[in-house]
Amino acid sequence: MSKHPILRTPAGQLQRAAIRDAFVKLDPRRLKSNPVMFATAVTALLTTVLGLRDLVSGTGGAGATLHISAWLWIAVLFANYAEALAEGRGRARADSLRATKADTMVRLLAEANTPPEEATMVASSGLREGQYVLVTAGDIIPTDAEVVHGVASVDESAITGESAPVIRESGGDRSSVTGGTRIVSDSLVLRVTAEPGKSFLDRMIALVEGAERQRTPNEIALNILLAGLTLIFLFVVVTLEPFASFSGAQIPVVALAALFVTLIPTTIGALLSAIGIAGMDRLVRANVIAKSGRAVEAAGDVDTLLLDKTGTITFGNRMADDLFPAPGVTREALAVAAGLASLADETPEGKSVTEKAREILGRGLPEAPGAEAVPFTAQTRLSGVDLPDGRRLRKGAVDAIMRLTGQSLPAALAHSVETIARSGGTPLLVAEDRAILGVIHLKDIIKPGVRERFADLRAMGIRTVMITGDNPLTAAAIAAEAGVDDFLAEATPEMKLDYIRKAQAGGRLVAMCGDGSNDAPALAQADVGVAMNSGTPAAKEAANLIDLDSDPTKLIEVVMVGKGLLISRGSLTTFSIANDVAKYFAILPAIFVTAYPGLSVLNVMQLASPTSAILSAVIFNALIIVALIPLALRGVKYAPSSAAALLRRNLLVYGAGGLIVPFLGIKAVDMALAALNLA
């Protein structure tokens, strides 16, 4: 997916940086935003102090205490490492972006029409919104701006990774330029649209770096749940001391500390921010910039997708699908006439007709030197060639050709025309002089795989709605072929907005993509609006996601990333909580067995000794974090399916797995400790 070689920072280098950061992140000011890991660190500090006290005073058990403390610290470091690793991947990208943001001198114009000679040189970092600047070939465009005058080609590879330059011109939907891109030809007068430090590039750097990462709503809710559980387990452990002492058991503080840390949801607590950062990173690698984390999560919730027909569902252009000759005309003759009539037609439709003609003939078209092209005009609505031998070949809309020839359609052709129209295609007639030779079936070609994709989406509970300017008949036919759930024909921006509002009033969450200024209201209204990077500033401002590749199918990918993010969090939380069962069975018999020897029946794992039982639980607790880092960064595997099927699967894997895995893991660690004579 990535087009950014820069991302392939050597893995070793990333990891070394992450290990360094893991220690830097021990700073309590950084830890306190994560209640679970903060509690772990405080507990680790407490047991370390106790261990050192025992060491100094020569009381027994200092070794075991320090051993447990060490593993508590390791759990915290693993959590920091996971976060640092996730951040590191983004940072590599941010560095490459920052390189394009060098401060340069630019030509400031007083007014849009100030002559270039009167420009004053200023630093690009000082540009304010509304100022005018002149850029010429070779310049780096200093900041986000709108083209006021001129046409130029611009290399946007620094942002999008796409190497082919694109055209930027004033007016229309191609008028916005992005800071950090390079103008390759001609010159442009730009009106600055971003305040210093607020440009797209700035936002993108902040985003990929994770520096300004805002927590998403579900992450906040989950954090509250985890904090609440931490508090509950604090009650459990703190009150256990009086209960135990009433029962005649003396539980060392370090054992209670170990119980506390193993019970609180450290697994998810350690990986929560890594999951969030990695999710955003996945989006960045898909070349989508999220203006807020909320939008990414909302993408996971979306249940209605508004998709533009052109480019998303069909290839951009209609193609000649077949030729139907009039009675008495051979298919070959029709093919020759249609092909010659389209020779001068440089549009993709015209090219597809000549392609089709060649395909039917199985050879090239006859040469027609001296032929004179008759271009398409809005008045005649037909085009063709006048051959040197006087023959006039024309192709065009049905009514236009009929007007030209003055002939009515033969019954067989009329039937073909109707069939084509009803199937959603466009019939074009071909005429030679006043004779109608036949009809060309121009058809919207559905992109391969689209139908399957929509079926997947339907299985996930997402409705797809096709937006098209076609008439309802054509739209219905294409909609049926593509397998969308609904369509909006002859769509105007107002209709889109209206459709979104109605869907939202019914409780649906709507995503759409758009690029034109007239899409802006609908983009703003939609719960998830994806603007094409090639779109107008108004569209980009209204949207909450921007697709750098300007690929309308990206919407579906964004939905997948959003879902994956939530699934990873939910699954790891479930796993983390389910782990507690085994930890109880490891630690409780160890600390109670002196008071009630009968409670050794709870030692179902047959752990070697109380000390090794506690140590095994703590070690397992730390190791499981590091074992799950790849899963957190990669995201839980997710195949499109219904929510019920997903829940069953994830509940089985992460719920049942979370119950069983720690029993095996703790036992394994215990055996390893015994083998190494460590406990």
Next chain:
Amino acid sequence: MTDLLGYMLWFAVLIGLAVPAAVWMNRVYAGVPAFARTERTILRMAGIDGSRGMGWAEYAIAVLILNAVGFFLLYAILRLQGVLPQNPDGIVGMSPDLAFNTAISFITNTNWQAYSGEAQLSYFSQMAGLTVQNFLSAATGMAVGVAVIRGFTEPKGATLGNFWTDMIRSVLWILLPMSVLLALFLALQGVPQTLLGAIQATGVEGQEQIIARGPAAAQIAIKQLGTNGGGFFGVNSAHPFENPTIASDLAQTWAILLIPVAFCFLFGIMAKDRRQGVAIFASMAVMFVIGLATIHLYETWGNPLLGSGANMEGKEQRFGAMLSSLWAASTTAASNGSVNAMHDSFMPLSGLVMMVFMQIGEVIFGGVGAGLYGMLLYVVLAVFLAGLMVGRTPEYLGRKIEAREVTLAMLAFLSMPLGILVFAALAVTVPAATAAIQDAGPHGLSEALYAYSSATGNNGSAFAGWGAALPWHTTAIGLVMLLGRYAIILPMLAIAGSLIRKQPAPESAGTFPTHGPLFVTLLVLTVVILGALTFFPVLALGPIAEETARLAGQTF
């Protein structure tokens, strides 16, 4: 085998009664036209516009004020009963701390009894004090239950309803008619209903016996139907006067669970999707059956330390192990708290089941209304975790569960470990409190733990050997009962108030179904892992340690 058949028949009758009850309750809370005039007259006298819906905060304030007024009135009656009428046995006023404890106990639907009814309460206190609060505290729970259901099910922009209207309807058209029927049945079975005082009998062998009596049937009917549980007599429904026959026993077990079970179905009816109610019922029933089976087996196997046969210590001959187990499971599952056998003398793991039923927050049927809104607390948490696992912002009945709901649910959720663990820890540590403990060894810990589990869960049953009347405990338990009641009611109403403002999303393949076996499994696991596991360490030191000791033949 006959026991199994008996249980199945009992369960079938319970469901057969609860379903029509739910249908009736749905009609009542929507307003029965024929009752409208009566309701309007009462509401006018009280100075309220009963048709005006309330937001959650207003609803909560109305609940608090009604209960506060009830507290002060009951406290005054208990203190002054010596000079009030209907006191044929000349009983004196209660001490301040005991009256505080008792008043809170009855307004919170707990009916924890640190006193013995026949010895410390006048008939006036029983009738005008306790019976009234039996009705009002039950009606409070039911009204809150219905308001919470509305929050989860009514369309966006609706209100939670009017507390006064809901409360009046609960009493007049649900609790009172059912109580009249049950009271008459019980009176015919032999439960006394008389204003005559205790009677002196001269026995066959010439010994004198003073037999306490009173207007018991009326109070017992509402104590069961309203999941109150406060006995007329000290030994509660084990007393042959409170529960004279097997028929009276069965009728009372059904009465205990009738409205709580009906609330599950009412939820489904109000959600316009009965499967939702059935799923909640099934989740509760699964846990109930597992608990019941555990108690039944342990009690039937008996205690070899006492001899062969079922464990009959603290049980009545007419009920035996089966009906005592059924009652024990029912009364602790529903937060009723009445007993027909002495829980203190049950086998260790039977006691564990009863404690777990209370510690998870009385959500297996639970108190009238309270059981359902308590279970909805777990539903919020279960749906939150599961919802994330299917890749969407979690939603229940189409309404999104977000940070606000999770925060409130966690707040409510904290009250259980706080009330049970922290206060029970104090009860086994502070010298002024430990004197209450009767038994040595792990059973002593169980006694204190049971007391605070019961108080926090608003159950009211006890390991009765424990000295509940110590001033430390009358005060601490009073506070814990308040915590267990209002620290759940307020957040749940707030959650309901928050959900009712949300636009429900239509159901699709992307929303996971909250009915069916998968959801039931999920909900049960959530209750067990989030609820019960919290108490596993202390249960290990109490009943589990006692059981291992018992198996080893160790006594204390």
Next chain:
Amino acid sequence: MFLQQFRPALVLTLGFTFLTGLAYPLAITGFAGLASPEASEGSLIISGNEVIGSRLIAQPFSGAGYLHPRPSASGWNAAGTSASNLGPTSAKLIADVAQRRAAYETENGQPAPIDAVTGSASGLDPDISPENALAQAERIAKARGVEAGAVLDLIETHVESPLLGLYGLPRINVLETNLALDATFPLPTQSPGN
């Protein structure tokens, strides 16, 4: 908002105190008194002007000619009930039970059924198990100077069965059976009822 809600709270509390606290129990008292005065006043057994007891409430019996009720932690106190409330591992409970078993077996020469050695929940359990009653028959017959078989037959007629054959245990009401014993096989030394 508080004051607004205060009036309904007060009015309704007082109103319901009247309705559910006075009208309801008094109405039930009235109805129950009409329907079954015997049951609603405590199922008392009256002989002449003397109240002997309640058929629902156990009273102590120690005479060799009578069925003995189950042990009571309160000493059959019907004005202040309580149970032992001892836990299953209580050394005191186990010692008490062992002592009762020894006494029972000495007295009756039969192994003690579990209900004969364990305290009831109410301390007023009016019933004992048929096994318990039958084990006492020989002692009773001896004290009354009749055939053991006759006493056994009388006891058998007083066995109450489980409801529908499903619920509850078979049981024998001690007071009623003892009154029947007195009526059928008068004690040689003592007149019945006094």
